[in-house]
Amino acid sequence: MSSPDRPQQSTDLTVTAAAAAAAPHQPRTELAVSPTERFATRTAGMTASEIRALFAVASRPEVVSLAGGMPNLAALPLQSLSSEVADLVTQDGLMALQYGSAQGVPVLREQICDVMREEGIEGDPNDVVVTVGSQMALDLLTRIFIDPGDVVLAEGPSYVGALGSFAAYQARVVHVAMDEHGLVPERLTEALRSLAAQGITPKFLYTIPNFHNPAGVTLAVERRPRILDICRDFGVMVIEDNPYGLLGFTGEVYPALRSIDADVIYLGSFSKTFASGLRVGWALVPPLVRDRLVLAAESATLCPPSFTQMLVSRYLAHHDWRSQVKTFTENYRERRDAMLAALETHLPEGCSWNVPDGGFFVWLTVPEGVDTKAMLPRAVTARVAYASGTGFYADGFGSRQLRLSFCYPTPERITEGVRRLAAVLEAELDVVRTFGTSARTELTRGPQSPSPDTT
Amino acid sequence: MSSPDRPQQSTDLTVTAAAAAAAPHQPRTELAVSPTERFATRTAGMTASEIRALFAVASRPEVVSLAGGMPNLAALPLQSLSSEVADLVTQDGLMALQYGSAQGVPVLREQICDVMREEGIEGDPNDVVVTVGSQMALDLLTRIFIDPGDVVLAEGPSYVGALGSFAAYQARVVHVAMDEHGLVPERLTEALRSLAAQGITPKFLYTIPNFHNPAGVTLAVERRPRILDICRDFGVMVIEDNPYGLLGFTGEVYPALRSIDADVIYLGSFSKTFASGLRVGWALVPPLVRDRLVLAAESATLCPPSFTQMLVSRYLAHHDWRSQVKTFTENYRERRDAMLAALETHLPEGCSWNVPDGGFFVWLTVPEGVDTKAMLPRAVTARVAYASGTGFYADGFGSRQLRLSFCYPTPERITEGVRRLAAVLEAELDVVRTFGTSARTELTRGPQSPSPDTT
Structure with a gap:
């Protein structure tokens, strides 16, 4: 019937015996560089912020x-959250403590679409990818879009975590100026024309339209369709990073760029509207991008923590999060x-x-x-x-x-x-x-x- | 005193006005490839497992x-865990729900050293980097060590998640055969000689010594120093992935490769010894690798979730985890x-x-x-x-x-x-x-x- 202890087939080695015989064993006793210091080229761009x-x-x-x-x-209601998380473990513990989908917990993806509706976005839960903070979404998008030397546009100044990911994947960042009304459309056009003259189409524009980090400014509503038109004309994708959008002081909620153009990649986060220590963020992306993003996410962490996602989901369902x-x-x-x-x-x-x-x-x-x-x-x-x-x-x-x-x-x-x-x-x-x-x-x-x- | 609404200085645009003037605005109305499909070269290697x-x-x-x-x-004690996590929120909620260190919660890093001591490892908490599952550690190590085309050695067969990360960073994988006692030292030497004849030194050997996924075999104790000697002779770093090490059926706990050689990079996880849905894993690395790994981790997620780390820490402290x-x-x-x-x-x-x-x-x-x-x-x-x-x-x-x-x-x-x-x-x-x-x-x-x- 079987021979349980029989050695496995092992014809998988790609080097040939002949090649092996030709190379005498020459131990390296004095290496110029230690084996643990042979870093990838890309690490040169990785410096402590x-x-x-x-x-x-x-x-x-x-x-x-x-x-x-x-x-x-x-201001978080800790007593109430304590009961919530206790219930999560007793009622859904075996799911919350188990591996989940690389794309994220389905019910949370539906709730995320409800949250995005506050800013005029009609998203499909199937196009939402939950990540370990929106930083992870940004990092993975950089991974799947950026070859070394590719150009990305970003406001000047821009979010330090974005610059870190761009550097880690060896992107070239071209900053575009803001004024008190946010990114200046004329400066964006100038930058794109200049790059086009060099034969360069940036991979994307990375922008934080609302309550910018670090600049504090907000992109004027009338500029939003102009920015999108310019990017479309030049064939440049837009990544909209919006962790602060619901944290306005005047009660006004600005329309997301994604609410105007469904090709915009939108990044959201619960770090500022609920709790940063849960590390739950997301990306809303076109379907073709989604498939690559999920593959990249699987390679990065297999799946985001079920536990924290289900806690956010319960919080959204049972608490007056608004x-x-x-x-x-x-x-x-x-x-x-x-x-x-x-x-x-x-x-x-x-x-x-x-x-x-x-x-x-x-x-x-x-x-x-x-x-x-x-x-x-x-x-x-x-x-x-x-x-x-x-x-x-x-x-x-x-x-x-x-x-x-x-x-x-x-x-x-x-x-x-x-x-x-x-x-x-x-x-x-x-x-x-x-x-x-x-x-x-x-x-x-x-x-x-x-x-x-x-x- | 000040002019709050004055536009910011914006001399940061790296393109010159002259260059911009030279390039007429030529909208691209018909693009061969949509802006959201201009993927990086590396995505070619990313396929659904x-x-x-x-x-x-x-x-x-x-x-x-x-x-x-x-x-x-x-078999998890859900009632007891429910109380534990409720206490976490009431007693330490403002820390558990807040951003933490990119390297991981300090007390957990100390406890991780206690866990590793079970396998003979004397590690320093300062050299532990907590990650979102050990998959993330593996992915980030690949990021900081692998340039496209670099060779890595792995057992044949090997863990599918490792192969996914290697492919995502365009590594070339050379499989080395196992038998019923795990990786075969002679085959490792052959592979390294053959590669050396081509002028190639692999960046690292990726190995799962205990209860291998998928092969189920365990590296014989007497082979362990031999494998390490061979790698040292050829100047090849070793990454030891050990999620199953404490799950032996005979009561025997095998000495980790890291317990024999402090230059080995060791990956551990609580996914199999506690709960996979918390996504808490770690790497123990030499100090020089640690600094790069923490930078890469910061770029990937800013920090791992404080909440799940602190829950694991409490579980280790208050429960009989062994x-x-x-x-x-x-x-x-x-x-x-x-x-x-x-x-x-x-x-x-x-x-x-x-x-x-x-x-x-x-x-x-x-x-x-x-x-x-x-x-x-x-x-x-x-x-x-x-x-x-x-x-x-x-x-x-x-x-x-x-x-x-x-x-x-x-x-x-x-x-x-x-x-x-x-x-x-x-x-x-x-x-x-x-x-x-x-x-x-x-x-x-x-x-x-x-x-x-x-x-």
Whole structure:
């Protein structure tokens, strides 16, 4: 009948015996590079983000961190969530603790379509792919669309996590400028014309239309169809990243780009409307993209956690999530107001910033001569942290900019943080008036001038 | 003091106005390829796994699925877990629901070192990177080590999820044969010599030493240092994937390769020892690899879910997890025994299989002439599903092999499934005796022979 212990067939080795015989065994005892250091070429573009390096220092309790983008979850109903998750385990535990579909839990994909309907999107649950945060969707889309050297367009500045994924897949990022109404259509056309003249069609435009991270601005409604028309004319796909869309302070919800054009790839997230620690995001994509995206997702994680998806699903079904978002938004608005008032009161002449109508961020431009990256260690010493602007550009721009987050600290802490930042800026400006720049760490590198650190 | 609505500086566009003026706007109204179909070259290697296509049909209740690798979680103490997760939310909710470190929750990384100590590994929590299942660790390691065309070694057959990641990053897989004692050192040396003769040093050997998926075999203890010596001699890194190591039926726990050589990259998972739906796995890596791996992980998901990590941490701290693993293992052993008995009783002459001492899988070789991939639709029609062998090879081998999983169904269902499989095999062998092959789907493609489907 059988021979259980018989060795398996093993004719699968692709090298031939003849080739093997021809090559004498030559052990390598001295390798130039250790076997664990033979990294792929793409790792050259993978560098620690400035923000990441900052988290460690900025997390000291005495530092007011205006750097991170952590949502403020204090308003979550923990007692009620505790019962919900307990029920999830007793009622559906064997499913919640088991592998699921690579595309995501079906009922959650239907609920996600309900959420997207808030912004005018009519999506099909079959075209939704649930991911481990929308970061994973963005990373996988980059994986399936970007060959090394391909060009992507992104606002300048842009989301640091997007720039990280683009760098990891060796994309070339061309930034397109924004103004207070978001991405400037004329600048987009210029960029596309210039690239076309070089024979280049970017793979996609990556854009954050609402309450931009880090710029805080929102794409004007009348610009939305224009942006889409331009991209269509030039044959460029659009990826719309919208984690903050429901976090507006005026009650207005802007129409998603995806609600105007069904070819737009839309990224959404529960990280800001519910809980970031569950890491549940999604992409809504055309069917052909979906099939590749699901394959890529399977390769990346097999499937997203069933447990967290089913918890989000229960939360959406059993809780007034819209009211919870409203509560979150009121908290953020109060913090935004505190930050704007403090900026107005304390910041020195020559600073400018935008007034965000939602989201988490104010984007600040400091007076000429001040280098926000060089200033950061001195700010942290003065017990306030921010994210310097260069991290939000792929091309080194942003040294006069910085991002301030008003999402997490209390209004009192925000006010104190801005007061400390203002004092640091005043000190920098004193140096600038004397030496023409505050980038002391730069100057000390060269021997041609006296070290400002000694003054 | 400030001008809040002043447009931002926007000198960041890398294209020049002159270049833009030189390129007239030429809308593309007829594109050869839609913008949403301009996929990266690497997607050519991304194809739906045979197993994945199977899951849909095999999930019908009337089908006995011996195809999937889902752990049997029925023995989990759901009531107790329900209280545990409820406490997690009330006591640590604001942390569990918040973003965490890209490397993973620190206390869990310490506990993971305790788990690895069971297999003789002395790891440093600072060198542990928590991932969304060990699949993610494998995928990210491939990302940071593999350039297109790089060679990796893997057992033949090998884990389908590994082959998927290798294909996604355009690695070339060279399979190395196993026998009933696992990977054959002589065949490894042959492969490496042959590659060295072509000037090729593989980036790594990917190996599953314990209760192999899909082959069911375990690497003999005396072979372990030999395999490591060979790899060291040829300058080849080793990635040890060990999801089943604690699921042995004899009580013996084998020493991990990582316990012998600290340069080995070790992958572990809670998917089989606790719950797959939480997607908590990890990699233990040398420090230099760790820094790149964390950067890649940050780009992939920002951070793994805090919630599921903290639930695993509480489970390890408050439950007798070793006793739970023992209970799981007893269930699997009972199922393994049922499968072996049924194979012995029902399978036709000419079949052979191994006797696994742990894990989830039996690897079956069928008589010559039978094509397991071609047979699969007929097996599903007969209400039994398996995973055909070709899915576990990168090179088309495996058409006479198939994988049977005994992890999930009850012993009675396993017996019934094998009985059905035996009947299908008998019918195939009838066809083989008449036509010389059972690969009817192949034959019907050509007009040169009468269609066996009409016989």
